[in-house]
Amino acid sequence: QKEVEQNSGPLSVPEGAIASLNCTYSDRGSQSFFWYRQYSGKSPELIMSIYSNGDKEDGRFTAQLNKASQYVSLLIRDSQPSDSATYLCAVNRVTALIFGKGTTLSVSS
Amino acid sequence: DTGVSQDPRHKITKRGQNVTFRCDPISEHNRLYWYRQTLGQGPEFLTYFQNEAQLEKSRLLSDRFSAERPKGSFSTLEIQRTEQGDSAMYLCASSPGTSGRSQETQYFGPGTRLLVL
Numbered sequence A: 001q002k003e004v005e006q007n008s009g010p011l012s013v014p015e016g017a018i019a020s021l022n023c024t025y026s027d028r029g030s031q032s033f034f035w036y037r038q039y040s041g042k043s044p045e046l047i048m049s050i051y052s053n054g055d056k057e058d059g060r061f062t063a064q065l066n067k068a069s070q071y072v073s074l075l076i077r078d079s080q081p082s083d084s085a086t087y088l089c090a091v092n093r094v095t096a097l098i099f100g101k102g103t104t105l106s107v108s109s
Numbered sequence B: 001d002t003g004v005s006q007d008p009r010h011k012i013t014k015r016g017q018n019v020t021f022r023c024d025p026i027s028e029h030n031r032l033y034w035y036r037q038t039l040g041q042g043p044e045f046l047t048y049f050q051n052e053a054q055l056e057k058s059r060l061l062s063d064r065f066s067a068e069r070p071k072g073s074f075s076t077l078e079i080q081r082t083e084q085g086d087s088a089m090y091l092c093a094s095s096p097g098t099s100g101r102s103q104e105t106q107y108f109g110p111g112t113r114l115l116v117l
Helices: none
Strands: A011-014 A019-025 A033-038 A045-050 A054-058 A061-066 A071-076 A085-093 A096-099 A103-108 B005-007 B010-013 B019-024 B031-037 B044-050 B053-057 B065-068 B075-079 B088-095 B112-116
Touching: A011 A019, A019 A033, A019 A085, A019 A103, A033 A061, A033 A071, A045 A054, A045 A061, A045 A071, A071 A085, A096 B031, A096 B044, B005 B088, B010 B019, B019 B088, B019 B112, B031 B075, B044 B065, B075 B088
Parallel strands: A011 A103, B010 B112
Antiparallel strands: A019 A071, A033 A045, A033 A085, A054 A061, A061 A071, A085 A096, A085 A103, B005 B019, B019 B075, B031 B044, B031 B088, B044 B053, B065 B075, B088 B112
16 A cells, blocks of 8 residues: 555646645544645645644645544635646655645636 | 755666766755655655765665765766666755754655656
């Protein structure tokens, strides 16, 4: 079992819809969780961090964490074509970030 | 802009040559990280510095790879005797060093894309 798993996609949604991105992790001791966005050919850019069970909202983005189920998700409301990118889920293992392969999101106008 | 910077942005080299990359972290960030990313994969951790001390190395960091952060500011990553399998994006990240290591946000630089022919 890989440490951090994501569906590679592509996930296709129409403009204005809600995009739901999911991530599972294997280490129950993990405490910090991050979502990064990566445009093609660019470096990862932080979107959200979450440390406690529940929801955390920032603008159009909501991160959800369920430690019992070892599950993290990212919701993007009112999706825009500019949201088209690869979304990387990362779990902090003391120092190193352990990344999933990423989910490619395509928002069509 | 005072983000993480990396140089060069692109490097093409022939197999067997040595290459060196530089990373300048965000000012006053004590922690510095190197990652490698290949196509279709997430970044993979290579090594971590707290100030000038290299505190953690991944098993991915073979003996052909060496990293330094001599004065606790910029860092260099050198690859000796490059192989085609070294072709990847090399990413540097930094974090403040003011919180617990597991909670700090890491900010990434633009990366150095290496192609080994």
